[in-house]
Amino acid sequence: MDTIEVTGTNGDRLVYDGATVAKFRHNGMHESARNPVSTYREIRVTHRPGKRGRPDSYEVLLAMAAILTLTIDQSQKAHLDALVAALERSSA
Template sequence: MDTIEVEGINGDRLLFDGASVAKFRHNGMQEAARNPVSTYREIRVTHRPGRRGKPDTYEVLLAMSSFMSLTIDQSQKSQLDALVAALGRSRP
C-alpha cells in the first residue's frame, strides 16, 4: 500500500502508511503522535469558505486513540479524500 501524506497550511502533516497514522509538526521535523489504524473511530471534515480573496480551507479532526487536527487548503483536498477512503476501508 502506498503512503498518503496530507500537508496542513501551517506545516503540520498527517502520514498514513497502511498500518498507522502519524502527525508531524514543524514541517515534518517532530513526530507528535502515532496511532495504529485499528484504533480509528471517525474523521470529520468541515469546509470553511474563503473570504476577502483568501482560499477555501478544510478543518480535519481525526479521532483515533488520540485526536489529531489539521487545517488544509484546496490543493490538499484530493490527498484528504484518499485518506478518508483508506481509513474507511480499514474499518472492520
C-alpha cells in the same frame, strides 16, 4: 500499500502508511503522535469558505487513540479524500 500524506496550511502533516497514522509538526521535523489504524473511530471534515481573497480551507478532525487536527487548503483535498477512503476501508 502506498503512503498517503496530507500537508496542512501551517506545515503540519498527517501520514498514513497502511498500519498507522502519524502527525508531524514543525514542517515535518517532529513526530507528535502515531496511532495504529485499528484505533480509528471517525473523521470529520468541515469546509471553511474563503473570505477577503483567501482560498477555501478544510478543518480536519481525526479521532483515533488520540485526536488529530489539521487545517488544509483546496490543493490537499484529493490527498485528504484518499486518506478518508483508506481509513474507511480499514474499519470495514
